[in-house]
Structure formats: structure tokens, C-alpha cells
Amino acid sequence: MAVWPLARFPAREVMRGSGVNIAIDRQSDVPLYQQIVRQIRQLITSGSLTGGFRLPPERRLAQTLGVNRSTILNAYRELKANGWLEARVGRGTSVVPAAARRTDPHHERTDGQEIGWRQLFRERFVGSEDAVLRDLLGLSEREDTIPLAMGLPAPDHLPLDTYAELMSEVITDLGPRSLLHSPTEGVTSLREALCEWAAEREIPCEVTEVQVVSGSQQGLDMAARVFLDPGDVVVVEEPTYIGALQTFRDAGARLIGVPTDAHGMRTDLLEAILQRRRPKFIYTLPTFQNPSGVVMPLERRRHLLELAGRYQVPVLEDDPYADLRYDGEPLPALKALDSDNLVLYLSTISKVLFPGLRLGWLIAPPSVRQQFTLVKQGMDLHSSTPGQFLLERYLRRGFHREYLASIRREYECRRDVMHRALSRQDIPGLSWNRPSGGFYFWCALPEGTDRARLLARSAEEGVSFLPGWACFVQDPGRSHIRLNFAYPGVEQIEVGVARLLKAVRYAVRSRQRASPATTSTPPVV
Numbered sequence: 001m002a003v004w005p006l007a008r009f010p011a012r013e014v015m016r017g018s019g020v021n022i023a024i025d026r027q028s029d030v031p032l033y034q035q036i037v038r039q040i041r042q043l044i045t046s047g048s049l050t051g052g053f054r055l056p057p058e059r060r061l062a063q064t065l066g067v068n069r070s071t072i073l074n075a076y077r078e079l080k081a082n083g084w085l086e087a088r089v090g091r092g093t094s095v096v097p098a099a100a101r102r103t104d105p106h107h108e109r110t111d112g113q114e115i116g117w118r119q120l121f122r123e124r125f126v127g128s129e130d131a132v133l134r135d136l137l138g139l140s141e142r143e144d145t146i147p148l149a150m151g152l153p154a155p156d157h158l159p160l161d162t163y164a165e166l167m168s169e170v171i172t173d174l175g176p177r178s179l180l181h182s183p184t185e186g187v188t189s190l191r192e193a194l195c196e197w198a199a200e201r202e203i204p205c206e207v208t209e210v211q212v213v214s215g216s217q218q219g220l221d222m223a224a225r226v227f228l229d230p231g232d233v234v235v236v237e238e239p240t241y242i243g244a245l246q247t248f249r250d251a252g253a254r255l256i257g258v259p260t261d262a263h264g265m266r267t268d269l270l271e272a273i274l275q276r277r278r279p280k281f282i283y284t285l286p287t288f289q290n291p292s293g294v295v296m297p298l299e300r301r302r303h304l305l306e307l308a309g310r311y312q313v314p315v316l317e318d319d320p321y322a323d324l325r326y327d328g329e330p331l332p333a334l335k336a337l338d339s340d341n342l343v344l345y346l347s348t349i350s351k352v353l354f355p356g357l358r359l360g361w362l363i364a365p366p367s368v369r370q371q372f373t374l375v376k377q378g379m380d381l382h383s384s385t386p387g388q389f390l391l392e393r394y395l396r397r398g399f400h401r402e403y404l405a406s407i408r409r410e411y412e413c414r415r416d417v418m419h420r421a422l423s424r425q426d427i428p429g430l431s432w433n434r435p436s437g438g439f440y441f442w443c444a445l446p447e448g449t450d451r452a453r454l455l456a457r458s459a460e461e462g463v464s465f466l467p468g469w470a471c472f473v474q475d476p477g478r479s480h481i482r483l484n485f486a487y488p489g490v491e492q493i494e495v496g497v498a499r500l501l502k503a504v505r506y507a508v509r510s511r512q513r514a515s516p517a518t519t520s521t522p523p524v525v
Contacts, residue, residue, distance in 0.1 A: 022036060022039050022040070022065065023035075023039065024036075024065055024066070024067070032067055032071050033071045033072070033074040033075040033078070034075075036065075036071070036072065036075040037075045037078050037079055040055075040075070040079060040084070040085075041079065041084055044084055044095055049095050050095065051095055051096065051097030051098055051099075051100075051101075052094055052095060052097060053094060053095040054091075054092050054093070054094045055076075055085065055092070055093045055094065055095070057092060057093075058072040058073050058076060059072075076093055080093075083096060083101050084096060084101065144462055145459075145462050145463065145464050146462060146463045146464070146488055146492045146495060146496035146499065147464050147484070147487055147488060148463060148464055148465050148483045148484055148485075148487075148488060148493075148496050148497075148500065149464040149465050149466045149482070149483075149484065150464075150484050150487040150488075151290070151351075151439065151466075151484060152350075152351075152355055152484075152486075152487050153350075153351060153352060153353065153355065153407070153439075153486055153487065154407070154410065154411070154414075154486055154487060154489075155487070156489060157406075157407055157410055158353055158354065159353060159399070159403050162394070162399055162403075163354065163390070166390045166393050166394060166399075167386065167390055169393065170386055170389045170390055170393070171386070174389060178385060178386045178389055179385060179386060180385060181381065181382060181385065182382045182383075182385040182388060183382060184373050184376055184377045184381060184382050185210070185211050185212065185369070185373045185376075186210065186211060186212025186361070186382070186383065186388060187212070187385070187388040187389060187392065188207065189389075189392050190212060190388045190389070190391055190392040191207045191210040191212065191361075192207055193391075193392045193395045193396050194210050194212075194361050194395070195207055195210060196395070196396075197395055198345075198363060201322070201332070201333060201336060202332060202336045203333055203335045203336045203345065203363065204335075204336075205363050206366075208366045208369065209363050209364055209365065209366055209369055210361055210362070210363055210369070211361065211362040211363075211364065211369050211372045211373060211376070212359065212360075212361050212382075212383050212388060213346075213359075213360045213361060213362055213372075213376065213383060214358040214359065214360070214380060214383045214384070215348055215350055215355075215358040215359065215360045216318060216320055216346050216347065216348035216350065216360040217243055217247070218358075218360070218376075218379070218380075219346045219348075219360055219361075219362050220243065220244050220247045220248075220316075220318070220346070221247050221379075222362075222372050222375045222376060222379070223281070223316055223344065223346075223372075224247050224248055224250070224251035224253070225251070225375045226368075226371045226372060226375055227280045227281060227314075228248065228251040228252065228253050228280055229252070230251070230252030230253075231252060231253075231254060232251075232252075232253050232254065232279075232280045233253065233254050233255075233256055233277045233278065233279040233280065234248050234253045234254070234255055234256070234279055234280060234281060234282075234283060235255075235256050235257075235258060235270070235273060235274075235277075235279045235281075235282045235283065235313075236248070236255055236256070236257055236258070236282075236283045236284075236473065237257070237258050237259075237260050237264065237265040237283075237284055237285075237289070238257035238258065238259055238260060238471075238472050238473055238476070239260070239291055239292060239442075239468060239471035239472050239476070239480070240257075240283065240285070240289075240290070240291075240471060240472075241285060241290045241291070241318065241471070242291075242466070242470050242471050244283055244318070245470075245471070245473070248283070253280075255473045256273055256277065256279070256473070257472065257473035257474065258270050258273065260289070260292060260294065261294075262294055262433075263294060263295070263296060263297050263300055264284075264286055264289060264294050264295065264296030264297075264300060265284055265286075265296065265300070265304065267300050267303040267304045267307060268303075270282075270304065270307055271307055274307060274310075274311040274313060275311075278313075279313055280313075280314070281313060281314040281315065281316050281344075282304070282308060282313055282314070282315045282316065283316045283318065284296075284304070284315065284316070284317060284318070284334070285317075285318045285319070285320075285321075286301060286304075286317065286319075286331075286333075286334055287319055287321060287322045287331065287333070287437070287438075288321035288322070288324065288325075288435065288436075288437040288438030288439075289438075290318075290320075290321070290438070290439075290440065290482075291440055291442055291466065291468060291471050291480075291482035292433065292440075292442040293433055293435030293436075293437075293438050293439075293440045293441070293442055294433070294435075295328075295331065295436065295437070296331075297331070298331055298332070301331070301332075301334055301337060302337060304334070305334060305337055305338060305339075305340070305342070305343070308340070308342050308343075309339075309340040309342060312342075313342070314342050314343070314344060315334060315338075315342055315343045315344070316343075316344050316346065317333060317334045317335055317343050317344065317345050317346065318346050318347075319333055319335075319345065319346065319347045320347055320348045320350065320351040320360075321351055321437060321438040321439065322347070322437075323352055323404055324351065324352065324404075324407075324408065324411060324437050324438055324439070324486075325408070325436065325437040326408060326411065326412040326415065326435075326436055326437055327436035327437070328436050333345065335363060341365055344362060344363070344364045344368065345362065345363040345364070346360065346361075346362050347360060347361060348360030348361075349391060351439065352400075352403075352404065352407070353403060353407075354387075357384060357387040357390075357391070358383070358384065358387075359383055359384065359387050359388065359391055411439075411485070411486050413490070414485045414486060414488075414489075414490060414493060415434070415435065415441075415485050417485070417490050417493050417494065418441055418483065418485040418493050418497060419432075419434050419441075421493060421494050421497035421498070422441070422443070422497060422501075425497070425498070425501040427446060427501060427504060427505060427508075428446060429444075429445070429446030429447055429508075430443065430444070430445060430446055430501075430504065431443070431444045432444070439484050439485065439486045439487075440482050440483065440484055440485070441482070441483040441485060442468070442480060442482055443468075443480060443481050443482075443483060444478060444479075444480050445478070445479040445480065445481060445504060445508075446504070446508050447478065448508060449479050449504065449507045449508050450507045450508075451467070451469065451479055451507075453506065453507040454479075454503055454504060454506075454507035455467070457502075457503035457506045457507060458499070458500060458503040460503075461499040461500070461502060461503050462499060463496045463499040463500045463503070465481045465482065465483055465500060466481065466482040466483075466484075467479075467481060468480025468481050468482055481500075483497075483500075
């Protein structure tokens with residue numbers, strides 16, 4: 001029997017000099033994790049470990065006791081489930097105070113008290129306050145707010161007549177088959193149509209390389225499930241898509257941001273990261289990047305692929321906006337330039353039409369695609385069957401080309417309306433890009449803008465935006481906001497920008513009034 005003193009841990013994690021021990025008996029028939037559960041529970045009930053007492057992290061306790069980390073993880077989980085311990089993000093695992101603890105966790109309760117659900121949540125979700133995406137989607141149903149935050153296409157220009165016509169055909173021609181299960185990798189005829197779509201963009205593709213997904217957000221989630229173990233490194237550009245940051249963080253990944261400039265990810269800074277770290281993959285949106293709207297030039301795309309090949313790091317290319325170009329000439333996707341077969345290509349229909357269908361696709365080597373298929377099978381079996389048949393007909397009949405020509409003209413008009421609306425407002429220190437495609441203006445706010453006051457005042461004014469600081473791995477210092485010009489109508493853009501910049505002025509003045517008076521020699525802080 002081995003006896004390990006908890007007092008060996010730092011004082012910030014356990015009580016110094018407590019003399020508390022955990023005994024491990026490897027000859028016992030009782031599983032090791034159950035031995036730990038019983039002893040920690042006894043220490044709590046005896047008063048040796050009091051409410052708020054912070055236990056060591058699983059990895060450190062496992063090393064000290066000489067057991068696998070999973071042993072400690074299972075012990076902590078059982079103690080949390082039974083109400084003895086609780087976990088908070090950034091605060092670790094601690095003892096639940098007696099007043100909040102169930103006196104007998106195994107006793108059937110009759111007092112009508114709700115079960116302690118938080119004790120049962122997966123640890124990384126406990127205490128999570130990241131609800132930006134949820135709140136943004138909720139704004140789509142609010143009529144009292146002008147939604148400049150949405151990442152959605154214009155609802156008033158969706159081709160509903162075409163949708164109704166094709167859906168009727170699908171049901172008439174296929175009958176019950178259109179509403180039954182379909183292959184996990186996707187309906188074969190749609191995958192063939194997507195190969196034809198890829199060929200138009202000079203992306204080499206075979207049917208065996210195509211995986212249909214329920215929107216590109218699911219594709220990101222599947223990539224995390226296929227590749228990431230807790231602690232793995234993922235390289236992202238900064239700023240980047242907030243949904244990707246949330247997904248990779250939920251998988252326990254360590255994110256490393258590469259700064260961007262007017263031409264996208266600075267690949268001159270990427271090599272040093274690849275030399276020091278061994279990331280599982282590099283995530284990038286090289287065309288009309290979300291949120292900044294910038295486009296990575298051809299030379300930088302080639303450099304990125306050259307570095308990925310040299311260090312054998314896969315690239316996850318997210319390409320939802322390539323069809324929405326208003327100025328300039330198209331550039332080849334990274335996948336089209338990929339000679340080493342290192343690029344996993346992800347796209348979706350959600351940014352062009354029918355976001356509610358939740359359909360996207362991944363192009364990857366067959367061995368990788370098969371892993372995605374296995375993961376998807378455990379998630380939702382397959383994507384929408386009628387939606388897949390509809391999308392196949394939509395692509396093959398040329399409706400997509402016709403609609404794109406129309407919607408590009410509309411979005412170009414809305415982009416120019418937003419640009420003029422921003423230009424009419426004279427706010428020193430406010431700057432923005434004029435994107436050549438995609439959905440978004442990326443605005444740098446004046447120095448000293450009070451973020452909290454901006455958010456509160458914008459809500460009062462009835463206008464929403466995406467806080468740019470949520471799109472960074474670490475707080476960038478200067479504040480940005482992302483504005484969508486595609487979703488709101490022209491009149492809403494005019495009114496929404498005026499309301500928003502009124503809130504910006506208020507947030508800047510409030511910060512200035514709250515700041516202490518300064519002299520010619522500013523204080524050092």
C-alpha cells in the first residue's frame with residue numbers, strides 16, 4: 001500500500017501542512033478510482049476538506065499517486081456527479097460547501113428539488129459563458145433590432161419559388177425515398193454534382209473524397225473530433241471565425257494565433273511557430289476572410305502551402321464566401337494549389353442560399369474522409385435527405401449560376417450603401433475596409449472606446465454588431481467590430497449604421513469623461 005500526502009502540492013491548490021493523506025492499495029479488489037472517491041468523500045465528511053477547498057488538477061494528482069490520469073478523471077467525475085465537488089472554468093475543482101451539498105447523494109430525494117445538473121456536465125462546459133453565437137442567431141427572430149451582426153444571406157432575396165419547384169419535383173419523382181435515411185457520406189448523386197462544382201474551380205476531386213455535412217460548422221466540429229486530443233495545438237489566423245475558436249476550445253485545443261494584415265495571415269510569422277510547435281492543423285479562411293474580409297494573395301497562398309508541406313502540417317481551408325466576389329479576379333483555392341494533398345477543403349451553401357437546409361461539404365483524401373464519415377455517423381447518421389436531393393438538382397440545372405449573378409449585384413449595392421453610410425459619419429479614429437467580396441465590414445474603433453458601454457448603448461439604440469474582440473485568441477487591445485451588409489435591407493443599413501455610430505460616440509465620450517485629467521506628461525500605468 002502506498003500513502004501519498006496531499007500536502008506535497010502547492011499551497012494555492014491544497015491546504016499547506018494539512019497532513020491529509022490518500023492511500024492507494026494496488027492489491028485491493030476495489031478499483032483505484034473508487035479508492036480515491038471513498039477517501040476524498042471521507043475527508044470531506046470528516047471536515048478535513050472544507051467547502052471551497054481546491055483540489056489538485058487531475059494530471060498533477062495522477063503523477064503524484066503514480067496512476068493514469070483517467071483514474072483521477074473518473075474519481076473526480078463521480079464526486080462531481082454526487083455533489084461533493086464542483087468545477088469552474090479558470091478556478092479548477094473544489095469542494096462544494098456543506099450548505100449547498102446533498103447530505104446523502106445516494107438517497108432518493110422527495111423534496112422536489114431539481115437535480116444538480118451542473119455536476120453532471122462535461123467539465124469543459126461547466127461555467128462556460130461563451131454564448132455569442134447563440135445570441136446572434138437569436139437576433140434573427142427579433143423585430144426591434146437592426147441586425148448588423150448576422151452571418152446570414154439576405155432573406156428577402158432567397159429563391160423561394162425555385163426551392164418550392166425543386167422540392168415538389170423531388171417528392172414527386174422519388175416518393176418515400178426522398179424522406180428516408182441516406183448514406184452517411186452523402187447522397188451519391190449530390191457528391192457527384194459537388195465534384196463537378198469543384199472541377200469548375202480547378203479543385204481535383206473524386207466522389208470518394210467528398211463528405212456531405214450539416215453545414216460547415218458541423219465540418220469544423222467533425223475535424224475537432226477526428227484530429228484533436230486535449231492539449232493539441234491548432235494554428236489560426238487572428239482575427240478568425242468565432243465559431244471555429246469556440247469549437248476548437250471545446251475540444252480542449254491550445255490555440256496559437258498568427259497575426260493578419262491587409263493580405264491575410266502573415267505567413268512570414270508562421271514558420272517560427274511550426275518550428276517550435278507541432279500543430280495538428282492550420283485553420284484559415286483565405287478568401288474574403290471572416291471577420292476581416294481580406295483576401296490572401298497568390299504568393300502568400302503558395303508560401304503557406306510550401307510551409308505546410310515542409311513541416312507536414314495539414315491545412316483546414318474554410319471557403320464559404322468564394323462565390324460572393326464583387327471586385328477583382330478570382331484566386332484559386334488552396335485546395336486547387338495543393339500538390340501534397342495536405343489541404344482539407346470545407347464549404348457550404350449557407351452563405352449563398354438556404355442556410356436553414358444546413359448543408360455543406362468536405363473534400364479530403366479518402367482515408368481522412370472515411371474517418372469523418374465514422375464521426376458523422378455517431379453525430380446525426382446523415383444530413384437532410386430531401387435537402388441533398390434538392391441541392392443536387394439546383395446545382396446541375398444551372399440555377400446556382402443564375403442566382404449568383406443576381407445576388408452579387410444586390411450585395412455589391414448593399415456594400416456600397418454601408419460604405420457611404422460609414423463615410424458620412426465623422427468620428428476621429430474610426431476606420432474600416434471596403435471588402436471586395438463576402439459579407440462583412442471590419443471596423444477599427446477609436447482608441448479608448450468603452451466596450452461595455454458600446455454594447456449596452458447599441459442595445460438601447462436597437463442595433464447589433466459582432467464584437468471583434470471575440471474573434472481573437474487573446475485580447476487584441478484595440479477594439480474592432482464586424483458589420484454584415486448582406487442580411488439587412490438598404491434602409492436598415494442606413495438607419496443601423498447611424499444608430500451604431502451614435503453608440504460609438506457615446507462610448508468614446510464616456511471613456512474620456514471617466515478618465516482622470518492628464519497633463520503634458522502622462523502617468524505611467
